[in-house]
Amino acid sequence: MMPCYQLPISQIRRFGLALLLPVTLWGVMSTDNSLSGNSFPIQMQTATAQTPQENRPLTIRSDVQEYDAKTQVVTARGNVQMLYPARQLQATAAQAQYFSKERRIDFSGNVYILQKGGNSMRAEKVTYLIDEGRFVALPQSNRQVESIYMVQESDDGGQPTTPAPQTPGFKGSN
Structure with missing residues (x-):
């Protein structure tokens, strides 16, 4: 066989x-x-x-996927789409690698991540630490990471309030 x-x-x-x-x-x-x-x-x-x-299902779709049984790493290339309903996350990238032992996903190439409620992030490289629900983002050379957060204004006209996120916040670094 x-x-x-x-x-x-x-x-x-x-x-x-x-x-x-x-x-x-x-x-x-x-x-x-x-x-x-x-x-x-x-x-x-x-x-x-x-x-x-x-x-909980974490679905990754792409043009090509490879699995290395020794390292237990899945590499997805070309039009990568990730859907993780349990954390209300969607992501797109040129490439993604899922490291099952480390429980992390490394995205690269025009990465876009969208969280339910409208929070989003754009970067060249993003590492998603599944157990921590944390993102670490890196920009292209001489560029920046962009994050957009939906901020809810308070009803009394005072200080704005931010609703509690479903997943711990994005973390970017330059």
């Missing part, structure tokens, strides 16, 4: 979809009341032993 890292990309994608489909269907059924009319067999609800609280 051929090791998975030697399989053609099309077979790896099919294998990945086969693994994700039962988890995705189980997650939809457990959170969407409109499916309670037994649209799917009851067995689908037990397709995974993990609950949504233990495993």
